[in-house]
Amino acid sequence: MRRRRFLGVSAAGAATAAITPALTSCGGGGGGSGTTLTVVAADYGDSAANGSQEYWDKLARAFEAEHEDIEVDVKVYSWTEVDRKVADMVRRGEAPDLAQIGAYADFAAAGKLYRADQLLSISTQAGFIESIAEAGKVGRVQYGLPFVASARLLFYNKTLFEQAGITAAPTDWDELKDAAEKLKTAGVKIPYGLPLGPEEAPAETMLWMLSGGGGYTDTNGTYTLDSPENVKTFEWLRDELVGEHLTGPGTPGRTNRQQLFDAFARGEVGMLNGHPTLMKQAEKGGVKYGTAPLPGIHGKARSTMGIADWMMAFKQNGRQEEIGRFLDFVYAKENVLEFAVRYDLLPVTAAASDAMRESRDHKRLWQFLDELRHAEFLPYSKTSWATVSKGLKEKIGAVVAEGGDPASVLGELQRAGDEAEVAGR
Structure with missing residues (x-):
């Protein structure tokens, strides 16, 4: 998606409130001496003022405040380099626990990713918009977790x-x-x-x-x-x-x-x-x-065509339980909506999509929401898609x-x- 393809407005109101109360300095961590999750994510901002690092830092600190045994270290890179960064890390045997990038199929085909049902609560996995979740499957098994979407x-x-x-x-x-x-x-x-x-x-x-x-x-x-x-x-x-x-x-x-x-x-x-x-x-x-x-x-x-970017969880470090707890937090309605609104994107969960539709502040996105529910997606699940x-x-x-x-x-x-x-x- 520089979103590279989408880029947009700042968030406001209740959507921001889910993250803001737990905000601390970006350098500090709320966790203790337990597990540290490593996350690599893409930058959806078009300037330093609206970069995605701020969002992820707020989200991490809010999560750590509720989970004292887990710290979250997020590094955000531009879309010109983030996919390559993750691929290089995996080749070196230093895969992050989570990556939020543009494609997941190659990693899934290589057996490097957790399945969605190994990580998410039933309600979280069931909460994805069906057409988008389908695009995250390889061989009818979901490995790619949709993070944000758009329609045309x-x-x-x-x-x-x-x-x-x-x-x-x-x-x-x-x-x-x-x-x-x-x-x-x-x-x-x-x-x-x-x-x-x-x-x-x-x-x-x-x-x-x-x-x-x-x-x-x-x-x-x-x-x-x-x-x-x-x-x-x-x-x-x-x-x-x-x-x-x-x-x-x-x-x-x-x-x-x-x-x-x-x-x-x-x-x-x-x-x-x-x-x-x-x-x-x-x-x-x-x-x-x-x-x-x-x-x-x-x-x-x-x-119409739908576009999605993906979250994926690597098995290398064996942090299945901690990753699952963090992902359930990431996909809470308020957090999904906050990110989508910040960058003029569309939510990937039904709850956040419904919340966007209920607010007239987001009326101009309603037609895109309508089209997204029936959109067809690029063949993300095919490892051959890169060649095509x-x-x-x-x-x-x-x-x-x-x-x-x-x-x-x-x-x-x-x-x-x-x-x-x-x-x-």
Whole structure:
């Protein structure tokens, strides 16, 4: 997710109260001479002022105040280095007790992680939103514990729509193309933003596959990258959007998501797919925007894409009981909600999600919450996904260029995924 993908507002009210009373200096610890849990976590802040270390320090001190036999030592790293830091620690035989990072499948496949049911109370494990918890399973066993999530919606610039004579957000591909044409005629620099550059290629690709009735995998988890639906989707993008010069002056395969978010906040983009962080960025830029479900080939897309980041517990140090006690605390409703609100993310538990919906302070996130419950997630559980993701970042942008061959490129990615699946067994 730099969240790298989401980044957002500060928390307030009751959500903060769960942590604040036990706040001590960051250097001090509430524990005695018992166990010290080591935690490595990702930084969701975009500056020193709103970095995640402060959240984790407060949380650790609050936990230690209730568990005098356990200390918690949390180290927070940027998203550019945290996954590598954890991988290096594991290779050196110095795995942390807990890691909150972007992927868990490789560690689970190597037998290095505790199962969720070995750690969590029944109520905590049952409290995850079902669609997100499913994405944390390898072979129907949950190893990845969702930490935060996000969903995608169509964002559109209300002012540009009004100037172009567009009265409503598009609900299908035909309406989307029609709106893009009107925006272009009205002089909008980027009628539709299509980021297929390395930063966002796997996510934007999945959004379009879903809107075309396809996806990365079938219900059995088998890759379907070169399905007829996916090929048709990218032929349409190539011919009807990019080929008609409705995606702006840049080349989609070289355009990253943040470039388009920045352009949207400057009022230069008519429409694009976005996540909650874009709301804050657009507001800072003074852009009046709206959000809508993703347009599909024949009406609203059957689902949107969900993004999740993961918590995982390593078996190396044998601290199963202590880890479980800490995780039950981490996933308390107030703590989950506090982190989500702080960074404009979506809670991963039903209780925190319900609390967010009950507060009108969070009304602008309600539509994202609705979409998240039925979202489809990237194939996090597949160790082969790293290979496929890399291939997508390198090649998918070319299929929408003039002369691009979606069937050939998607077929090549399909073969690479199948081969990686076999090699990982």
